[in-house]
Amino acid sequence: MADVIACPDCAAVQRLPGLRRGGVVQCRRCGSTLERSNGRSLDAALACAIATFLLLFPANLLPLMSVSLLGSDRASRLAAGVALMWQQGFMLMAIVVAAQAVVLPFFRFGLLASVLAALRLGRAGPWVGIGFRWSERLDLWAMPDVFLIGLFVGYGRVRHSLPVQIEAGGWCVIGAAFLTMVTRASLDRRTIWRLIEPPEMVAPSGLACTSCDLVTDQHEPGSRCPRCRARLWPRKPFSIMRTAALVATGYLLYPVANIYPMSIAVQLGSPKPHTIFDGVQELIGANLWPLAAIIFMTSIGIPMLKLIGLTWLCISVRRKSRWALRTKTRVYRVIHEIGRWSNVDIYTIVVFLPLMQVGQLVSIHTATGAAAFLAVVVASMVAARWFDPRLMWDAAGEPR
Ligand SMILES: [Zn+2]
Ligand SMILES: [Zn+2]
Numbered sequence: 001m002a003d004v005i006a007c008p009d010c011a012a013v014q015r016l017p018g019l020r021r022g023g024v025v026q027c028r029r030c031g032s033t034l035e036r037s038n039g040r041s042l043d044a045a046l047a048c049a050i051a052t053f054l055l056l057f058p059a060n061l062l063p064l065m066s067v068s069l070l071g072s073d074r075a076s077r078l079a080a081g082v083a084l085m086w087q088q089g090f091m092l093m094a095i096v097v098a099a100q101a102v103v104l105p106f107f108r109f110g111l112l113a114s115v116l117a118a119l120r121l122g123r124a125g126p127w128v129g130i131g132f133r134w135s136e137r138l139d140l141w142a143m144p145d146v147f148l149i150g151l152f153v154g155y156g157r158v159r160h161s162l163p164v165q166i167e168a169g170g171w172c173v174i175g176a177a178f179l180t181m182v183t184r185a186s187l188d189r190r191t192i193w194r195l196i197e198p199p200e201m202v203a204p205s206g207l208a209c210t211s212c213d214l215v216t217d218q219h220e221p222g223s224r225c226p227r228c229r230a231r232l233w234p235r236k237p238f239s240i241m242r243t244a245a246l247v248a249t250g251y252l253l254y255p256v257a258n259i260y261p262m263s264i265a266v267q268l269g270s271p272k273p274h275t276i277f278d279g280v281q282e283l284i285g286a287n288l289w290p291l292a293a294i295i296f297m298t299s300i301g302i303p304m305l306k307l308i309g310l311t312w313l314c315i316s317v318r319r320k321s322r323w324a325l326r327t328k329t330r331v332y333r334v335i336h337e338i339g340r341w342s343n344v345d346i347y348t349i350v351v352f353l354p355l356m357q358v359g360q361l362v363s364i365h366t367a368t369g370a371a372a373f374l375a376v377v378v379a380s381m382v383a384a385r386w387f388d389p390r391l392m393w394d395a396a397g398e399p400r
């Protein structure tokens with residue numbers, strides 16, 4: 001029964017042909033990839049998840065980078081950057097950054113390693129479905145890989161004016177980020193879900209679960225999926241209203257994030273504001289074109305394209321458009337997955353802050369633009385999560 005699933009993008013119910021080595025299974029209605037077994041292995045994913053989890057400890061505890069500034073050595077630790085953000089009055093921002101960069105990666109990889117180990121050892125209890133659902137959900141929010149790019153940009157920004165060195169913690173971040181990507185590439189989520197057997201169901205023709213895609217025997221909205229215990233709804237509740245509200249918030253804050261400075265450097269008492277665009281220009285000035293392109297894309301391009309994309313998808317549901325449904329479904333997938341990379345600039349500040357605090361001489365302060373920017377990123381990520389792509393297919397009235 002576990003092989004009968006409903007496509008999370010278009011709701012088409014289909015039977016998966018089962019694990020084929022090196023195969024890709026696409027949804028027959030919308031073309032989304034439902035299963036990819038290329039190079040996937042439970043053992044490899046388990047080994048990577050455990051290694052990432054262990055590397056997160058030194059990555060968080062040891063210094064990331066150090067600079068020699070006016071005869072004194074200064075080191076940057078992740079927690080020190082978050083603490084400085086808090087002290088400078090940006091408490092909410094410090095909490096969000098600490099969650100994404102410090103706390104959630106531990107939960108993501110701790111949960112994933114426990115679930116995979118339990119399945120490997122044949123000790124899977126009823127908690128395994130819930131554990132795997134949460135580890136999947138946290139995949140978007142736990143960001144060692146995004147943090148690594150932030151670390152590189154921070155390094156590039158400091159290096160052209162000061163001698164800076166990557167320290168042990170920095171190497172551990174590089175290792176953890178690399179392993180995060182290998183974990184994602186070796187994890188065959190469809191096979192894992194198949195291994196987590198749901199209880200026998202009488203007639204699996206009820207609501208479909210949007211977390212594990214199981215077609216259940218439950219018909220009551222709000223009841224729980226028998227396999228992963230997620231709440232079941234015919235469609236995500238108030239999807240368009242919630243998405244539209246968050247997208248509107250994004251449009252309001254986007255100019256604030258771009259006009260106001262992300263950080264303010266105070267040198268010998270004179271403040272020098274630093275907007276996103278100043279950061280891009282500075283990197284171009286230092287001949288760091290690739291980093292400048294990354295910051296331009298992740299901080300200016302992607303947030304705007306995401307807001308425009310989600311607007312287009314919401315309007316097309318309202319207008320019951322039948323046009324380019326497959327393309328729009330693909331656009332939705334890209335928006336959903338690319339959003340987290342916008343956090344790069346915020347992480348640059350976190351890495352940068354502790355390095356540049358030298359008493360009265362030089363100090364860097366977090367500024368309003370950064371808070372607005374983080375709000376745009378989080379609002380658009382949550383908006384993408386609340387948008388239900390199945391509504392586009394419903395509204396078009398296409399036969400299944
Ligand atoms: Zn589909
Ligand atoms: Zn489920």
